[in-house]
Amino acid sequence: MPRIVEAQGLYKIFHLGKTQVEALVDITFHVEKGEFLALVGPSGSGKSTLLNLIGCIEPPTRGTIHLDGIDITNLDDNSLSTIRAERIGFVFQNFNLLPVLTAYENIEYPLHIRGMPKREREERVKALLDAVGLARFANHRPAELSGGQRQRVAIARALAGSPSIVLADEPTANLDHATGREVLKLMKGLNRTYGTTFIFSTHDPQIMSFADRVVELRDGRIAS
Amino acid sequence: MAIYLKIALRNIWRNKGRSLITLSAIVFGYISIVVAGGFIEDVFYQMRESYIHSFLGHIQVSKKGFYEKGASRPFEFMIDHPRRMMERILNLPHVRSVTPRLEFAGLLSNGENTISFMGQGVDPEGEKRVSSFLTIEDGRSLEPGDRYAVILGRGLAKAMGVRPGDPLIILTNTVDGAINGMDVEVKGVFYTSSKAFDDRTLRMPIETAQKLLQTEKVQTLVILLDDTRNTDLVLHQLRSWFRQEDLPLEARPWYNMADFYNKTVTLFNRQFFVLKLIIAIIVVLSIFNTMNMAVLERIGEIGTIRALGTKRRGVVMLFLAEGVIMGLIGGVAGAIAGYGSARLISYFGIPMPPPPGATIEWVATIRVVPEVFLFAFSLSLITALISSVYPAYKASRLKISEALRHNV
Numbered sequence A: 001m002p003r004i005v006e007a008q009g010l011y012k013i014f015h016l017g018k019t020q021v022e023a024l025v026d027i028t029f030h031v032e033k034g035e036f037l038a039l040v041g042p043s044g045s046g047k048s049t050l051l052n053l054i055g056c057i058e059p060p061t062r063g064t065i066h067l068d069g070i071d072i073t074n075l076d077d078n079s080l081s082t083i084r085a086e087r088i089g090f091v092f093q094n095f096n097l098l099p100v101l102t103a104y105e106n107i108e109y110p111l112h113i114r115g116m117p118k119r120e121r122e123e124r125v126k127a128l129l130d131a132v133g134l135a136r137f138a139n140h141r142p143a144e145l146s147g148g149q150r151q152r153v154a155i156a157r158a159l160a161g162s163p164s165i166v167l168a169d170e171p172t173a174n175l176d177h178a179t180g181r182e183v184l185k186l187m188k189g190l191n192r193t194y195g196t197t198f199i200f201s202t203h204d205p206q207i208m209s210f211a212d213r214v215v216e217l218r219d220g221r222i223a224s
Numbered sequence B: 001m002a003i004y005l006k007i008a009l010r011n012i013w014r015n016k017g018r019s020l021i022t023l024s025a026i027v028f029g030y031i032s033i034v035v036a037g038g039f040i041e042d043v044f045y046q047m048r049e050s051y052i053h054s055f056l057g058h059i060q061v062s063k064k065g066f067y068e069k070g071a072s073r074p075f076e077f078m079i080d081h082p083r084r085m086m087e088r089i090l091n092l093p094h095v096r097s098v099t100p101r102l103e104f105a106g107l108l109s110n111g112e113n114t115i116s117f118m119g120q121g122v123d124p125e126g127e128k129r130v131s132s133f134l135t136i137e138d139g140r141s142l143e144p145g146d147r148y149a150v151i152l153g154r155g156l157a158k159a160m161g162v163r164p165g166d167p168l169i170i171l172t173n174t175v176d177g178a179i180n181g182m183d184v185e186v187k188g189v190f191y192t193s194s195k196a197f198d199d200r201t202l203r204m205p206i207e208t209a210q211k212l213l214q215t216e217k218v219q220t221l222v223i224l225l226d227d228t229r230n231t232d233l234v235l236h237q238l239r240s241w242f243r244q245e246d247l248p249l250e251a252r253p254w255y256n257m258a259d260f261y262n263k264t265v266t267l268f269n270r271q272f273f274v275l276k277l278i279i280a281i282i283v284v285l286s287i288f289n290t291m292n293m294a295v296l297e298r299i300g301e302i303g304t305i306r307a308l309g310t311k312r313r314g315v316v317m318l319f320l321a322e323g324v325i326m327g328l329i330g331g332v333a334g335a336i337a338g339y340g341s342a343r344l345i346s347y348f349g350i351p352m353p354p355p356p357g358a359t360i361e362w363v364a365t366i367r368v369v370p371e372v373f374l375f376a377f378s379l380s381l382i383t384a385l386i387s388s389v390y391p392a393y394k395a396s397r398l399k400i401s402e403a404l405r406h407n408v
């Protein structure tokens, strides 16, 4: 099976005034297509940074990353935006739904960016609302939804553009345990149904247990 | 694009209070421009019509050279066969009337006092239309059929101490340079908006003036049109006609003769420009401030939509759309409010002091000028656009990873 992520000798160094922070040090790792992978490690170990690099949000200081076979290391902003729109779904710790859009419209947003015609958008959004069990809440704004419901909308939004990979940075950190587990179950179900690759970071051992494989970071290095 | 419009609109609605303040600034600017512009237009209009109807007419035709050299040798530049010319001019489209004039200087005497005057030989019938700002305050105006009759300006009548019915003696040079005198009767006393004019002018029937000066000719033909806006059209027709038939005549539009009007227009326009500039700056700053705040408080959202794959261009469009919608709403609201204010102020009127050299107070209104509305509308749109450019650009340049950290 071809690899969806291939990272080779990744470094990410932040400059804070005169001091340097080595957020990632010589990271080499791969993710297979269809994997359900957990990224774990203590606070400050570099989980978010690594997800940002894979997600075409920040470039590495050194090293190369291939995503879906494409070398994303040295692309310009426009190309990276296109890759994010077409191949990557994001789920955030704080849900990050657009407050002025309804659940339906939030899920529809990535489809707008991809220039999908209205008819197809409608079909797709409805299917996703069903898949995350929120058909009844289509016209609710985020402020009118619970945390768990918001995160489900966010997951539907992440999947809307049929991405190759979904990156979820601590998707359950703002949810209670039960809801967090629900959300993880949902993600895993979607992973199994559609074969979409998921990488999620977490502190929570219970949440980790959902993963096919766990990658542990410590001080910016892969520990296991 | 539609999605950006939708989000922009909802964001404007989300911050109702702030949007309302920004819109107020635009509407305020709009009203100021419409009212100031409409007021200035009205001043221009009333001044221009006053000049045209009090004595200039829309176009004056005279012998070539009369305007340059006529002052010192008034009788060397006269129009031959004035009747025939008048008939032909009257046949031109937009021409409402043509009336002849013959100006001369002379001395006026009542036996005790002798004063110099400016005389105008006029056709009483034709002149009614180009002397509508000349008001008779005592006696009556010249009538067709009057002979050896004069009407005097208010100042001149006072200086001579005469009233309607009183006799006067006129002394002047004929066109050949001989001295001629004539007894006339004062029929009336008039005043206009120009004190200088009233202080030295008298009018008499043109036949009487021609007899006094011993000539058949006239100096100027004063043309009145149906509408001031047709001045250039008729002017061009006249000029090409004179050129084609090789007539030794020239035609001058009112605006080449109304010096004070032109200076006033220049001055007012300059002041109006400064006002427009100030208002534009106020509107720009207020929208700029709003858009800047909008960007600042939505950094997290910008990070999110960028992560979802929105290009920089998309972020720019999102914020420009917000600014432009604001400008559009402000423009429409401003147009309505501006129109309302213009009508309201016009209903009461603005009492104005007499213009320099004039004696009559008048009431200015606010003219509803489509050009001014169009200008104000484009100003609100363009300023809205301009003041959104920098905030929009700034938003599009945010670092995604840092912007995302603003989501809490």
Ligand SMILES: Nc1ncnc2c1ncn2[C@@H]1O[C@H](COP(=O)(O)OP(=O)(O)OP(=O)(O)O)[C@@H](O)[C@H]1O
Residues within 6 Å of the ligand: A014, A015, A016, A021, A022, A023, A041, A042, A043, A044, A045, A046, A047, A048, A049, A050
């Ligand atoms: N923009 C930045 N500027 C400076 N230092 C940064 C920046 N982003 C991350 N770091 C540093 O890089 C290191 C890794 O941070 P990162 O956010 O990736 O950790 P994390 O594993 O996601 O932690 P957490 O579990 O708390 O989210 C930390 O030491 C952090 O302080």
Ligand SMILES: [Mg+2]
Residues within 6 Å of the ligand: A047, A048, A049, A169
């Ligand atoms: Mg983190």
